[in-house]
Amino acid sequence: MRIEPVHLVSIQTRHTPIIEKKEPVSKPAPKQITFTYSHQLKTLFKKGKIKPPVDIYNDKLTVKNGTLEHLLCVCHGGKTEIDNLVIATARMNNARGNKPLADFINAEGLAKYCEYFLNLKLPEFDGVKYVKGILDTINHVLDLGI
Secondary structure, eight states: OOOOOEEEEEEEEEESEEEEEEEOOOOOOOOOOOOOSHHHHHHHHHTSSSSSSSSSTTHHHHTTEEEEESSSSGGGTTOOSGGGGEEEEEEHHHTTSSOOEEEEEEEHHHHHHHHHHHHOBBTTTTTTHHHHHHHHHHEEEEEHHH
């Protein structure tokens, strides 16, 4: 959960000398989503050659909200390799952090995500091999409970 910054506003009333009311401070303009990690999957997504409709959490994906997500988190030894990477919304990537994948993965979203890549025809990207690899990694991560 995100805690918004607040400032206190004093309000005088007849019955109570001072009431302090919390009001949110205006939010800064949203930042452009950036990728910290570099990978072919990211490049194809950013160029619009790969356009999965949803992520494995069943969140709608766009070029603006998409990020690379490690299935096995880097803090648990996960590498930035194709079998360990999916495209996820920044919202879900941040919500999951290093929490267990089982708490976030969505069967419907995973099915849609995999179906998209199984039907993908690109000379520089093998969608079938990619899906097999991420499914193996997902099963491994779920078996580990992380």
